[in-house]
Amino acid sequence: MSTPGSLTTLHFRRLLLTGAAGGLGRELRGRLNAYCDTLRLSDIAELGDAAPGEELRPARLEDAAAMRALLEGVDAVVHLGGYSVEGPWEPILQANIIGLYNLYEAARVHGVKRVIFASSNHVTGFYRQDEVIDNRMPVRPDGLYGVSKAFGENLSRMYFDRHGIETVCLRIGSSYLEPKDRRMLATWLSYDDLERLVVAGLTAPVVGHTLVFGISDNATRWYDNRFAAHVGYRPRDSSDPFRPAVDARQPELDRSDPAVVYQGGVFVRTGPFD
Numbered sequence: 519m520s521t522p523g524s525l526t527t528l529h530f531r532r533l534l535l536t537g538a539a540g541g542l543g544r545e546l547r548g549r550l551n552a553y554c555d556t557l558r559l560s561d562i563a564e565l566g567d568a569a570p571g572e573e574l575r576p577a578r579l580e581d582a583a584a585m586r587a588l589l590e591g592v593d594a595v596v597h598l599g600g601y602s603v604e605g606p607w608e609p610i611l612q613a614n615i616i617g618l619y620n621l622y623e624a625a626r627v628h629g630v631k632r633v634i635f636a637s638s639n640h641v642t643g644f645y646r647q648d649e650v651i652d653n654r655m656p657v658r659p660d661g662l663y664g665v666s667k668a669f670g671e672n673l674s675r676m677y678f679d680r681h682g683i684e685t686v687c688l689r690i691g692s693s694y695l696e697p698k699d700r701r702m703l704a705t706w707l708s709y710d711d712l713e714r715l716v717v718a719g720l721t722a723p724v725v726g727h728t729l730v731f732g733i734s735d736n737a738t739r740w741y742d743n744r745f746a747a748h749v750g751y752r753p754r755d756s757s758d759p760f761r762p763a764v765d766a767r768q769p770e771l772d773r774s775d776p777a778v779v780y781q782g783g784v785f786v787r788t789g790p791f792d
């Protein structure tokens with residue numbers, strides 16, 4: 519059993535899950551309770567009723583005092599909260615930049631030593647679909663959302679270098695029940711593999727500051743995780759069984775469309791720019 523602020527290898531006294539009412543938050547809510555005594559859940563959206571072992575703590579990321587209170591007594595954080603698609607600058611600024619700063623400041627003040635940060639494939643969305651990239655290559659964000667996630671990767675690196683807070687940044691691909699289109703044959707991350715990835719990040723003895731691409735074991739792949747092998751994430755699912763159905767649904771691709779050329783898909787041409 520851990521003491522407050524220290525990290526155990528396999529079991530936590532209290533884990534915090536932010537963004538717990540979102541798509542991936544709802545998935546992890548029912549899974550992370552197996553790894554802790556208490557799962558503290560936060561969001562600004564409705565969280566429903568607390569199940570045994572859960573604590574509900576609604577909080578706005580941009581509210582520094584609320585974030586300070588939220589991180590008190592927490593062993594580790596799984597941070598899914600924030601603005602999760604391309605969009606206007608103001609909400610991205612509030613949630614993903616100011617909010618993330620508030621989260622790390624609260625972690626520093628309370629001595630929280632590990633964060634799993636939901637970054638995104640959109641940090642590197644302007645690499646082409648005929649390139650395979652690794653986590654040492656420069657970022658190429660495909661919009662303001664991608665830029666905000668790149669900020670998060672840099673902010674968390676600074677909090678590791680200055681304050682020793684370890685972070686695993688998950689560059690999540692497309693985590694859904696199943697891949698919806700041809701692009702997702704490369705970017706798909708099953709929910710079970712998402713759990714494996716988060717748990718590997720939480721429980722690896724030493725992670726420092728690590729960037730890892732969040733994808734399943736897909737045959738088509740644009741991401742090479744060899745420099746994140748120390749995290750010990752081993753995907754067990756694959757988009758391959760879905761390929762015939764996806765191909766049938768999307769038999770033709772317009773290769774003059776930037777969404778088909780670049781890894782970020784439609785995000786490369788979506789957003790606030792006219």
Ligand code: 15L
Nearest residue numbers: 602603638639640691692705
């Ligand atoms: C993301 O970062 C989004 O949060 C998610 O909604 C998906 O669109 C995903 O990327 C993707 O690229 O498919």
